[in-house]
Amino acid sequence: KAGVTQTPRYLIKTRGQQVTLSCSPISGHRSVSWYQQTPGQGLQFLFEYFSETQRNKGNFPGRFSGRQFSNSRSEMNVSTLELGDSALYLCASSLQLAGGLYNEQFFGPGTRLTVL
Amino acid sequence: AQSVTQLGSHVSVSEGALVLLRCNYSSSVPPYLFWYVQYPNQGLQLLLKYTTGATLVKGINGFEAEFKKSETSFHLTKPSAHMSDAAEYFCAVSRGGSNYKLTFGKGTLLTVNP
Numbered sequence: 001k002a003g004v005t006q007t008p009r010y011l012i013k014t015r016g017q018q019v020t021l022s023c024s025p026i027s028g029h030r031s032v033s034w035y036q037q038t039p040g041q042g043l044q045f046l047f048e049y050f051s052e053t054q055r056n057k058g059n060f061p062g063r064f065s066g067r068q069f070s071n072s073r074s075e076m077n078v079s080t081l082e083l084g085d086s087a088l089y090l091c092a093s094s095l096q097l098a099g100g101l102y103n104e105q106f107f108g109p110g111t112r113l114t115v116l
Numbered sequence: 117a118q119s120v121t122q123l124g125s126h127v128s129v130s131e132g133a134l135v136l137l138r139c140n141y142s143s144s145v146p147p148y149l150f151w152y153v154q155y156p157n158q159g160l161q162l163l164l165k166y167t168t169g170a171t172l173v174k175g176i177n178g179f180e181a182e183f184k185k186s187e188t189s190f191h192l193t194k195p196s197a198h199m200s201d202a203a204e205y206f207c208a209v210s211r212g213g214s215n216y217k218l219t220f221g222k223g224t225l226l227t228v229n230p
Contacts, residue, residue, distance in 0.1 A: 004159070033216050043206065043220035056217050090159055094216060105216065107152075107159035 001026060004093050004108035012114045018079040021111045025072050025093030031055075032074040033105060034066060037088040046089075049074055050096060078113075086115045118143045118209050122221035130229050135179075135194040137224045139207030142188065148212040149190040151181055154204045154223075163205075166190065167212065177201070202228045 005024045013019050025032050033056075034046040045058040049068035066076040072093070078085055092105040123138040141147055148167050152160040164175025171183040181192045190207060207221040 031216055033218075035218075042222045043208075043218075045217045045219070048216045056215060058217070092160075092216075104162055104165065105218065107161070109157075109159045 004091055004106050006089075006091050006108040006111050008111060009109065010112045010114075012116065013081050014116050015081055015083060017081050018077060019081060019113060020075050020077045021089055021091075021113070023074045023076075023091030023093075023108060025074070025091075026095075026106055028095060029093035029106070030072050030096045031094040031103075031105075032068055032072060033092045033094070034074070034076050035090045035092065036060075037090060037110070038084075038086070043090070046076065081115045083115050086113060088112050118147065118211065118219045120207050120209050120219055120221035122205075122207050122224050124224055125222060126225045126227065128227040128229060129197045131199055132196050135192070135197045135201065135226065137192040137205050137207075137226065139181075139190045139192065139221060140188050141190060141207070141209045143209055143211070145211055148210040149181075149183060150208040150210070150218065151175065151179070151190075151192045152206045152208060152220075154206065156203075160206065163192070197226075197228045199228050199230065202226055 007022045031050045033048040037043045048056040052068045063079045068074045088110040090110045092107045094103045094105045119142045121140045150165045151163040164173045166183045174180045179194045204223045206223045208218040
């Protein structure tokens, strides 16, 4: 079974631009979460989507948004990029079984975003 | 609110020595606890998890961790370090159920010396 894939793997943007990152979950997984990883702040939760609905949200400004499509693929968008948005963005998918029991999250390799 | 504290941002051991990475958590509800490993330029890989049941949890690559509620700890151990264990390790906590938000510690970089 293919793992979680993220595209692109590397991205360079300039301040003020916007960017869209893509995540394809493991086949059959319906929950997709996004995390930002920086040397200073570590790993921080951005948001989680399930069945095309944002179910959980972290403490990030409105410039960070996301969506999920009917095939469970997810995108996250960052508008008006700032230097501090330079980070590794990780996506994780999980199989949501009936009953809402927690299932393991599988992480993708991440997208390395550099803002100049 | 939940939080995770990993004691020691960098741990160095000799090959064959005991590995002990410390993790303490804070949670207002019974927590789900995890250890992840991250190799350079890669995502996170789950080593082991505690949800309910047995408090001593065995994971992949010979790692294990013990959930101690009275000490709010979930330390990661491995009896004998291998060079391939060199990586960054993250402890994380979740509320469980349908809440998939993971709160991570700052990470511990493990160096294994020959």
